[in-house]
Amino acid sequence: MSHPSMINRYRWYELIGIYVGILLxxxxxxxxxxxxxxxxLKPLSQLFSSPYRFIPENGSLAAYRTMWTSVPGFGWYIFNSFLISGTITIIVLILVVPAAYAFARFEFRGSGLLLGxxxxxxMFSGAVLLIPLFRLMRSFGVLNTYFAMIVPGVAFIIPTGIWLLHTYMRRIPRELDEAAYVDGASQLYTLRRVILPIAMPGIVVVAISSFxxxxxxxxxxxxxFNSKTEYMPxxxxxxxxxxxxxxxxxxxxAASFVGIAPALVVIFFLQRYLVSGLTAGAVKQ
Incomplete structure (x- = not known):
């Protein structure tokens, strides 16, 4: 009879198959x-040499130095990208949190249809709505502004945020709401002081995915929607x-890697919240 601790152990060939699959x-x-x-890292002369060398010969960081002078306003482009993405994320969270709570807690006619x-x-590509959105932005006189890039981003990200967060909030026991109601708490107070602290891992997941x-x-x-250099992401x-x-x-x-590096840093520091959000509820308290 095998020991209980041996039940969940993998055999050597199973481990090899798992690691080979992960490696591929x-x-x-x-x-x-x-x-x-x-x-x-490669000099420009090596990029089209034959035979092609995967590992650069005499590689250097020269491209990372020269691109700052070769691309005018490179630092400003990064700032614009973070400003636009950060603003979109904040607006999405402000709108998604109460909406997700409403779908998770209240039963009203047409809720399922609205979620659908x-x-x-x-399912629709953003390109399908470019012309109507352009006409709308032009009629409001907001072309060539941050506003013209933020509003469409918010509109297309909100549905995903509601779906993610409302599913998370549905797993929070309703008894917490009922206990707060018995104590005289309003729905807004319950959301702010009871639900939000528990749902914070899910909110962080929505924030990261939205960003x-x-x-x-x-x-x-x-x-x-923009043709001005000062607003370009x-x-x-x-x-x-x-x-x-x-x-x-x-x-x-080099410019591409420098551009995505700040976003990777943000995700790196928030990854523990992301993991806790994905694994919340796996262990019974």
């Missing part, structure tokens, strides 16, 4: 990033510069 997955996921980073409509919005989506979708809206700023002349690939890769 990481290879496909990380290979483009590794190649892009190596391109940023939110999900249906995500990443806002950071990733800036190109199409900024390219359509990083993707459009790089496109505007490198699209006007011969592409300097090593500097482009």
């Amino acid at each position: 997955f990481l290879t496909f996921v990380l290979a483009p990033f590794i190649e892009g980073f190596l391109v940023s 409509a939110f999900l249906a919005v995500k 990443i989506e806002a950071y990733a979708q800036q190109f199409i809206y900024a390219l359509t 990083l993707p459009v700023g790089l496109f505007a510069y490198f699209g006007r002349q011969e592409v300097v690939w090593n500097e482009l890769m």
Whole structure:
């Protein structure tokens, strides 16, 4: 009879299969990033040499130094990207938290249909609505402003945030609301003092996903609704510069990695909240 501690142990060939699968997955996921980073280290003369060298010869960080002078306003583009993404994330959280609480706690006619409509919005590409949005922004006179890029981002991210957070809040016991009601607490007080502290891991998950989506979708809206350099986020700023002349690939890769580095730093410091949000409820208290 086997010992109970042996039940959940993997055999050696099962472990090999697991690690080989993880290695293959990481290879496909990380290979483009590794190649892009190596391109940023290569001299321009090596990028199109034959035979192609995967590992750079005499690699250096020269492209990371020269891109700051080659791309005018590079630091400002990064600031714009963070300003737009951060503002979108804050607005989304302000609107999503009470909406998710309402869908999770209140039963009202058409709630399921409305949630389905939110999900249906995500099925349409943002490009389909570019012309109507452009006409709308022009009629309000907000083209070439941050506002023109923030509003569409908020509108397309809110449905995902509501779905994620309302599912999380539904797992919070209703007895907590009932106990607060018995003590004389209003719905707003219950949300603010009882539900929000418990739902904070889920809110952080929504915040991170909203920030990443806002950071990733800036190109199409900024390219359509803005033509002023001072409002350009990083993707459009790089496109505007490198699209006007011969592409300097090593500097482009260097600029891309520097541009995404701040977002990676933010995610790195918030990852413990992300993990706690994904695993909340797994252990019975």
